[in-house]
Amino acid sequence: MKKFSLLKILLLYLVFICLGAGTALASNGNIQSSFLEVDLTKQNPDAARPGEPVELTVSIQNVGNADLKDIVVTVNPKYPFSKISGEDLTKKVSYLNARQDDDDAAVLKFKLMTDANASEGTYDIDITTTAKESGSSSNVITITKTIQLEVRGKEYAQIVTINKASIDLAKEEPLEFIITNTGNSPLKNMVISWKDPKGVILPVYSDNTKYIKYLAAGDSVTVSYSVMADVNADPGLYTLNVNLSFEDYNSNEKNIATTAGLFVGGETDFDVSFSESDQGEISLSVANVGNNMAYSVKVSVPDQNGYRVSGSSSTIVGNLEKGDYTIASFNVASTQGVGGTESSAGTSGEAARAREKDENVTSKGSNPLKVQIEYTDARGERVTVDKEVKLETTAGSMTAQGRARPGAAGNSSGFSSYLVYIVLIAVAGAGLIIYRKKRQTEGEKQSENKKPEDQKHGSGTGSGTIRD
Incomplete structure (x- = not known):
């Protein structure tokens, strides 16, 4: 009984201690x-x-x-x-x-x-x-x-650059779009497409849609097309409507629409060929063989070894539409000697006589004639095109290789004048010889006619003397 009472008292004491500690803890909010x-x-x-x-x-x-x-x-x-x-x-x-x-x-x-x-x-x-x-x-x-x-990282893509600003007419050219994920989250199932509302610029070998399965944040991808512009299109700036769609974090489709400009038209090309030569003047046929019009065309023969231009070395021929041609003429003399050696302005008389002697000898190793064409393209930029025309040269004369006109002398002005003098002297000499022969013939005839008359006069005198 006492043991039970002591145990009961001990338990009650512990309970009171715990309750006291709980109150203290509660006062501290714990x-x-x-x-x-x-x-x-x-x-x-x-x-x-x-x-x-x-x-x-x-x-x-x-x-x-x-x-x-x-x-x-x-x-x-x-x-x-x-x-x-x-x-x-x-x-x-x-x-x-x-x-x-x-x-x-x-x-x-x-x-x-x-x-x-x-x-x-x-x-x-x-x-x-x-x-x-x-x-x-x-x-x-x-x-x-x-x-x-x-x-969640921001999903955003940007078409940073297009690889070119212009394309030529009727010419297959590459067109590249560089797409960059400028957000903080990867992009998936991207679709890029573009369209020219006027239908001048169109893709070839594929349609206008490309797919990108995945693009990590900060990465870029290049989307390539082959495009061509209508040959009959007017040169100018055309609009490309570009659309980019992708899926966000919740698989919802988002679209980014933007525009880009692409210039159609630009440079052209020329074909230059020898037309004719006459008395030291050569004519060149200049044709616009490209797909664009050339404005303010100027044709020039620049300074070069083997040829000398007298007078103006350039001429303005105006505008040339595609397919058109014009003729440009220049006073050009060859300074290349036989065998392709170049003669100087102060050639000695002996060298000149040697050149005259070989005037009919063709120089196979002559340099081509350099021709320079300047024009303004459809973008308003001045463009220079260098061409070469292969010529065959004789001493002071020029003809197109394999295209010489039969009987065309093509002599330079100096040699022509010299030849004229020789012809005049020859003609005068021939005339003088003919004149002298004619006088000699007339003298002989007169002598023959006088002999009988002298004989008659002699007999008459004698008879007269007898009568006296």
Whole structure:
């Protein structure tokens, strides 16, 4: 009986000690007699987006045995989240009854801004809550709850560059689009397409649509086409409507529409051929063999070894439409001697006579004549084209190789003058010889006619003497 009483007394003593300790702990706010539960019940959007706000819904619930008052809830943002101007990060609840269920909890909303350069991932945010027990001004409860917010990288693509600004008419040319994922999340199932509303520029060998299955953040991809512009199109700047679609994180399709400019038309080409030569003047046929018109065309014979231009070395022939041609003439003399050697202006008389002697000898190794064509293209830019015309040269004369006209002398002006003098002297000499022969013949005839008369006169004299 005594043992039982002693045991009972000991147990009761321990119970009183525990109750005393519990009261002391309760006064420090460290037991659940006054306890708060803080939870993140909703995040909008479900994943925060870089450069966009995110809204947090927080529930505050008193599950303790004591009523609470002056509840203060503060959100402490850290990178990549920050305060939005005009939005409070601290909110208050005046009173919370004890032993609340979920329906009685206080609901608070906070807004934060997500940094535009935030990377995809999960980030921690602390929510601090303070409260006082009702009926006690000194017992303050403080609870810090750490929550996690998901950041979804921004899905965005950009068509950074197009590889060229112009294409030629009726000519197959490559066209490349460089697409870059400028967001923070990978892109998938991308589709790029483009269209010229006027139908001048069209793809060849494929349609205008290309597919990209996956593009990581920060990566670029090149999409290539072969395109051609209508040969009958007017030169000018044409618009390309470019569309880029892709799937976002929630498999929703997004579209990015943009425009680009592409100039159609530009440079052209020429064919230059020998036309004819006459007395040191050569004529060149210049044809526009390209697909674009050439404006303000100028044809020139530049300074070069083997040829000398007297007079103007260039001529303006005006505009040449595609397929048109014109004739440009120049006074050009060959300074190339026999065998392709070049003679100087001060050639000695002996060398000149040697050249005259070999005037009918053709120089097979002569240099081609260089011709320069300048014109303004459809973009308004001045373009220079260099051409060469292969000629066969004789001493001071020029003909197109294999295309010499029968009987065409083509002599230079100096040699022509010299030849004229020789012909005149020959003609004068021949005339003088004929004249002298004619006089000699007439003299002989006169002598023959006088002999009989002299004989008659002699006999008459004699007879007359006899009569005397």
